[in-house]
Structure formats: C-alpha cells, structure tokens
Amino acid sequence: MARPSPAHKLRWQLITYLAAGLVLMPLLVLLFSWQSVDQTIWGHLLQTQLARLIGNTLWLVLGVGAGVILLGVSLAWLISLCEFPGRRWLDWALMLPFAIPAYVLAFVMVGLLDFAGPLQTLLRGWFGNDFRLPPIRSTGGVILTLVLVFYPYVYMLARSAFMAQGRGLMEASRILGQTPWQGFWRVAVPMARPAISAGAALAIMETLADFGAVSVFNYDTFTTAIYKTWYGFFSLQSATQLASLLLLFVFLALFAERHAQGRNKRFPANDKPRKGALYRLQGPLAWLASGYCLLVLSIAFIIPVGQLLYWLLSSGIADLDSRYWALIQNTLLLGAIAALMTVVVATLLVLALRLQPIRRVRGAVALANLGYALPGSVLAVGIMFFFSFLDNNLVVPLRTWLGAANPAPVLLGGLFALLLAYLIRFMAVAYGPLDTSLARIRPSLPEAAQSLGQSGWQVFWRVYVPLLLPGILSAALLVFVDVLKEMPATLLMRPFGWDTLAVRIHALTSEGEWRRASLPALTLVLVGLAPVIVLIRRSARR
C-alpha cells in the first residue's frame, strides 16, 4: 500500500476529532455540572432513590438485551436460512415494528392490556369479575414493550450477517456431520457475533435513553430520575450530574459490546452470498416457524396498529385538518436533511478509522458515537447551553456591531441547532451499518486501485463509495426513521412553526389524551413504513 502523506493522515484525524468535539460539547456541560453538588438533593437521592433506580435500570437492560437477542436472532435465522410458508413477505414485515416509536407502543400496550382496557374487560365478561391478567404496568410489561420495538435492530443486522455468510461454510459444517442446531451454534452465530452485539448495543442504548415509554408505565429508571430532579427540584445541575452517571452505564454497555465482538472481528465475504434456503422446513415444523414469526409480527405491529386505527375511527379523526400536511412536511424534511448530514459524517468516520487505525482516532470515533445513549433532553440542554453561549458572546455582539437593533439569538432556535442535535444523537445509528459494510471490503481492493495509480480521492469515490453504497443507504434510512420518532430534542430546539408529528403526539399525550394521539401516531407509523420496507427489501433474499 502506498504510504499516505502526513498531511493526508492529519486530515483524516482532524475529521474524527471534529466529530468527537461535537459530541464532547454537550458532554462537557455534563462534566461541568460537578463544579458544585447540592447536598440536600443528593442526600435525598442516595437515601431513597438510587438503589432502586439502579436495580430497575439493570433489570431493564438485562431483560431488553436478552429479549432482543432471543427474538432478533431466532427470527433472523429462520428468515435467512430456512424456507417455510410466508417467509418471503415475513422477511420485510418483521421489520415493520421499527416504524413504531417506543412511546406509542407503550401507550397502546397499556391502553389495550391494563385492567380498564378492552381485552381484560372482555375476559372479565367471560370468566367473571375476579379474572386478572398479569399486570401490564410492571417490570415484565416494560421489558416486553421495549423488546418488541427494539428487536428489529438485532433482526436486521443478524439477518444480513447470516445472509452474507456464504453457503459454503454452513454446507461444510453439514457435510462434517453437524446437525442444523450445531451448525447454528458453532458456525453461524459466532460469525454473526459482531452484528448481533452491535444490534443489541443499539437496543440497550435506546433503552437507557428512553423516557417516553417508561413514563407511560410509571417505571422508574435513571432517565425518569433525571427528569424528576430537573422538573421537580428544578435542579438542572443535579439532573445533569445524574445524567453523567447514566453515561457510566453506557460505557459498560459499550465495553460489553466490544468484548462480545471478540478479537476476530472481520469476516470478509469471500464466498458467494447464499441464493436459496439451506433448510426447507416441512410439515408441522414449517407451520411452527410461520406461526412464530406471525405471532411476533401480530403482537409487535398488527394489533397495535389495529388499536390505533380503532381509536382513530372512534375519536381522533375530527382533528384531521390542513395543518397535518405541514406537520408531515416538517417531519419528512427534518428527517431527510438530518439523515444526509449524519451519513456524510459517519462515512468519513468509518473511513478515517480504516485509514488511520491508531488509538487516538479509535477513541475519538468511540466518543462520537456516545450521543445515542444520552437522553434526548439532556443532550438538547447541553447543545442549548453551548449555542446560547455562542449567541450571547459572539453572534449578538457581532450583529450589534454590524448595526442591527435588538438582535435576537440566531443559533439557538434556528434550524441548524436542531439538525446538529440530530447529528450528535444518531451518529451511532449510521455508524453501525457503515462499519459493517466497510468490514466487508477487503483491504486488497483499495490497495489494488492505488497500485493502479488512483489518487486517494479517486480511491474514495471509485472504490469505497460504490462498495459502501448499501451501507450508506441503510444508515440513511435508519437515521431518517429515528429522526421521525425523536421527541425531546425536537421539542426543545425546534424553530417556530417547525412542529412535527412527534411534537403533536407529545401535546396530546401529556394531557392524557391517548385516543386523540392516535391520529399523529398512526400518521407517524405510516410515514415511517416506506423507508423501513425499502431498507429491508433492498437486501431481501431471492
């Protein structure tokens, strides 16, 4: 490989430092919060809250982690290696729950399954007034709900990993006398481990940052304590201190992920992707597989959407007016711009790490991916402080000097601040697929291009970008859907007139108007469906 020039090296390093700096900005606000400690509040938290919160959060992380892996891997395995009735459409349909925001599934689950909900009312009618289902507002209920919304992360990544494992290896294991079960455990899963753990890490980070869903269940976690300290004690400082402790959880999760990926991370696909099914399931086994997939799809998607539709028809449709178009437009536009920005930066990051695999760059890249685990509001507050600092000390004096009377701040409350918040928050989402995509490009390819006299720039455009394209598309679609669903940062930082569907959902649900919230919620799900279907069909097994 031709040695890159020092300037070239430096350029790649600078990109990663810049991206890391962006994330560092809100993190610094968290760290600065430790300048002084409110002893009354901390004494109170330590005595009455922290033990329970840490316990709750750990249960949630363990439960959701185990659940998404179990569900995601088993579904991905069936879909990518077996043949059974309905497999072809279940392939993409199992991805649909990704379009449902966690807070929406939470209020649907509670509305549907709590004591006063239609199901239990019906069952009480049949079996008498003493009939009870296990309570949905419980640890189990929260875990179930979050697993159902977050399993698509693992499903999607594991599925493409299983499909990328050429037919050769699994067939070899079969010829060597391994049962399908042994093949699964000894060959397929170890090879898919990076993908599985990346998916699980995304799910766990989402879980740690979630506020909307757990608060519907009134399940106290670290995140709810952050908000309670902020909203109740009005101590933003203590709240950000709690948030920095939450980051410890995140570090642990990330460490576990790196550990789970193992040393041997790269499995170049040196084999033709599998075309047909490896196992043609027959008879009851085939129907069992179909039934399992259909059950998951029903609970995670069909029934919740049905419930939303029912609520919409029974009460929400009156709210439908021309303003909805503006909401949809805003939502789509924000999603598209943010997806574009995030993917560009994430692409630069993965390439930088590939070309400069040194410790400092690795650290900077890891830092740049941290934003995902911060609760949206905390992240937004960090960015807000930073921007208003710039506004007050730079922009406003500058504009006053330029002769504007009463200049207003421009950064905070501007579109750019909001987009930057999205960029920081969803970097990890874009980084994952791009990283996996890059791992499949064997170093010999760009090396060959270079030896054929292509410059670094040409190698970038003519080798990396075309080969990364599937990863780029996946990353863009994932970020797009995540931005559609994002609520807290949008609430705090949107400019006037930039209300989105998520903002409308918040307006209604914060008033307890769950049924009326069905209109924006259902619209949001519908808007998110198209990219999700594209995402999965593009890589469908034929």
Add this chain to the structure above:
Amino acid sequence: MSFTRNLVVLSLALSAFTSVAQAKELVVYSSRQDHLIKPVFEMYTEKTGVKINFITDREAPLMARLRAEGVNTPADMFMTVDAGNLWQAEEQGLFQPVQSEVIEGNIPQHLRSSNNMWTGLSLRARTIAYSTERVKPEELSTYEALADEQWKGRVCLRTSKKVYNQSLVATMLESIGEEKTTEVIQGWLANLATPVFADDTALLQAIDAGQCDVGIVNSYYFGRLHNAQPDVKVKLFWPNQEDRGVHVNISGAGVTRHAKHPEEATRLLEWMTTEEAQRIFADVNMEFPANQALEPSAEVAAWGDFKADNVNIEVAGRRQPEAIMLMDRLGWN
C-alpha cells in the same frame, strides 16, 4: 465546513431582515399545550393584528432556555400550568413585574404573584373522583379520610412525579402540618388498589372499570372523559367543605424579564384576563375562569358549587421540594 459558514451567514441575514418587521409580533413560550392556547391567540390576532409566535414544551426546558438566552431572549411572555412552576420561574428571575389595574381588577389577589410577576388565568380543582356504583357520596368527606381503613384496596393515585400531586401535598404540608400529612399519605398508599398511574385519564377509567373505587384527579380530566363517554360511572366529589376547601391550582402567565416588547406583552396579558378571552381560555379545557366575574361554562357548572382552598397558591412552589422528598421517602413513586 463552508456549509456551516453559509448557513450562519444566511441565518444572520434572515434574522436581520425579520428584526425590521417584528413590531407587530409577540413571542410566547408556553407549557400549556398548542390546542389549548391557539384559539385565544388567534382571537387576539384577529382583534389587534398582533401576530403571536409560540413554542410549546415542558416547563423546565422552557425555563432553562429562557435562562440560557438571558437578555437576548426573543420571548415576551412565559405561560405555564401549576402555581409551583410559576413560583419557580419567578424565583429564577424570569419575569418582570407588571403593574396593571386591569389585571388587579379582574383576577383575585390569591391567584396572583404577590410581587406582580405573574397572574393566574384559569383554575382547576384537584379533587376526589368516585365510582357511582360502589361508593355513596355520604361515605366521602375529606382528602384525609381516604387514608381510613374502610378504603383499603379501593384507592387509586397518580404518580408523585406529576406536579399536580406535588402541589397538593405542598399545600397539605402548609395546612395540616408535616406529621399529619405523613400519616395521611401513608394511609393512602396502604389503601392503593393498584400501582400508581401515569395519568389522570387512566385513573378515571380504572374507577369506571372497577379496579378501584376512589381517586384524586384534576377536574378537567373528568370533564373530558365525561364528554367522550357520557355514561361513565364516575362522579366528582368536593372534599373538605367543612374546613379549608378543595385544593385548586392555576394556569398562568407573566411578562418575561427581558421581553423585547413589554408594553405589547402586558396588553396581551391584560386582555387574557378579560371576560371575552377568559371565556375561551377556560372553556376550551373545561376549567374555571380565574376572572371571578365570569360563571364557569354550563358543563363545568354542572359539577356543582364548592368552597375552594384559598391558601396562597405560592405555597405550592415554596414547599414543592419538601413535598417531593416526603413522597419519595414514603414510597409514592
């Protein structure tokens, strides 16, 4: 990053342009939701031609934003629910005093800041809801009585994370003292039929469905449920009529300390206390008008007359941390 530079230049240019044309515009930060304020603002715009830009969020993030923006804030008015939040905003120095005979004439003193920093605009009662099937109103008397043995396994409560419960407990601390309040809350928690709910609507539905028999809710949630479901088997009861009265809370607003258009903002605030504006502001959310010259809407009046607790509403803010800590210690999640 020339993109960034272009964006900054562009937004600088844009905002320079808008600052010329902003004389007829006001900016409001509001934690009262979009659909509850828009009708009032639209009416004002129609009457006066003053356009109102507003942004909604929860109160704490909006206050943080006001503080961060400091003297450069574009906000002329801050509007929120709950006296505790208004008191907190005053404490943080986010309001400026408004001397106005119009407001003083329209809104009674105990619903305003004693330093003229903010004024209440609508009233809601946090009261007892009961099942018409399993509870006779004669069995009910006070908030405190819900701690009695007879309600074991029959009480529903909302989470203590909601400011409405924090304010209720704060005023109880003020009226009946810490010892008695502690006993009462312990009794309530011991009587719970099910873990506390995340919102009042779910609580009311639980009473209707038979999961519990009594609960404590804000009056307008009952109004909304009753509108959607006229045959709902739940009614409101006004407790403590023999002593301090029903706990009431407010939504309200004030002119921000660094408002760019303080006179214009004061005019808007004054107008919002007039009968014309109060009619919409209260009725759209089935609340009681803060302007006492006005009768509540027919729907709200149907719940019956009651004596309200006239303890100065600022107590809700002053004793809020104390209330939260007490609820945390007693395990009200």
